[in-house]
Amino acid sequence: MAQTPEQRVWDALAAIPDPEIPAISLVDLGVIGSVEVAEDRVRVELLPTFVGCPAIDVMRQQIAERLADLGVASRVEVDVSFATPWTSERISPAGRERLRRSGFAPPVTSVADGLDELAVLPIAECPYCGSRNTTLENPFGPTLCRAIYHCADCRQPFEQMKRV
């Protein structure tokens, strides 16, 4: 069966790497909120991980270029939106696994709603040895969305994609 235009757009987006952590795609990262294909235009809703993420413009540009090449519509619109807030729960299982294999601990998931001090308590699983015997060194890391940890078992510093 032929792919729908929407499916082709999603597939194209799944091939665009995150500018800051290229191991994971924009789709696996969960920053694509929705895709709409109308007769002459395709609209992509982009949900920033952090409001001030400096990679937003790069993402927009890459999406616009990739979809223009795809030729499903003559006009490509990329709208940054907070209507659905990005949370770390939006990262797909495959995305979490790719983060881990690149040396990033995926964010802690929880059924709790909202985000209070308790929810950001320092828990991370070392992506190298799987130990939970880790300590938070700094809740602020090299980018807005990353925190720095140290593993007491394999003595390896590592980064965690922050729970937000």
Added chain:
Amino acid sequence: MSQLGPAPTELDVRAREALAELLLSVADDEFIIGFWDSEWTGIAPMLEEDVATSSIAQDEIGHARALYELLASVTDDDADRIAFGRAPGDYRHAALLNHARGDWAFSVARRWLYETADAVRLAALAGSAWEPLASLAAKMRREETYHRMHVDTWLRRLADGSPEVRARLAEALERLWPDAQEIFTPLAGEEELARHGLLPEPMRALHASWLSQVRPVLALIVPDLPAATPSIEGRTRRTDDFTWRHGQFTMVVRSDVGASW
């Protein structure tokens, strides 16, 4: 960024003006504290703190950018022009943000006062009837949780420090206390905001809520903080410190007016 939401064209002119005033005050607060804190990049007390303060400053300027975008959609303006194209007297940040960064205790004191007040304000904004503002505020709250945790840790650490550290912290809190109230300066057209549910609670109520949260903590550090209330010119008073800061952050834009970067 573009199209964070439709302009609230269904609002009358007075309500739109009041909304613009509200957005400008919050955006300017975030913008200016972001710039002051960014000065610690490279000179914070330790390397980890360099990273943390820089990251927080970047968050705040990012929040300001998103708020300026919303404002631009209401007033049919340009976010960059609003951020960098005004004279110092046209900024609407609270007097708390008029001061230069000072020493580390001063920066911690200011940030603690600011973050606690901002949390109260953001909770109210998250209940705004204007969906683009409510959803942005909800998103910002999740990020600010980290800021509050960070500055609260610092406040407690300094409060448990040597006599000199404690004295510097207490002195900073005392000096900043009156200007911190100005975050809750009543806005022009607040009745309009209330009528349309744009700001569900008046500034006076938010101020009372903030005081009840911070007073018990502050009492342990500065036993005799005076009663203080917001003043009418709490968001219009400007200082030489701010004029200097403004000159710094508009320097590149002014070097080639109208250039495309």
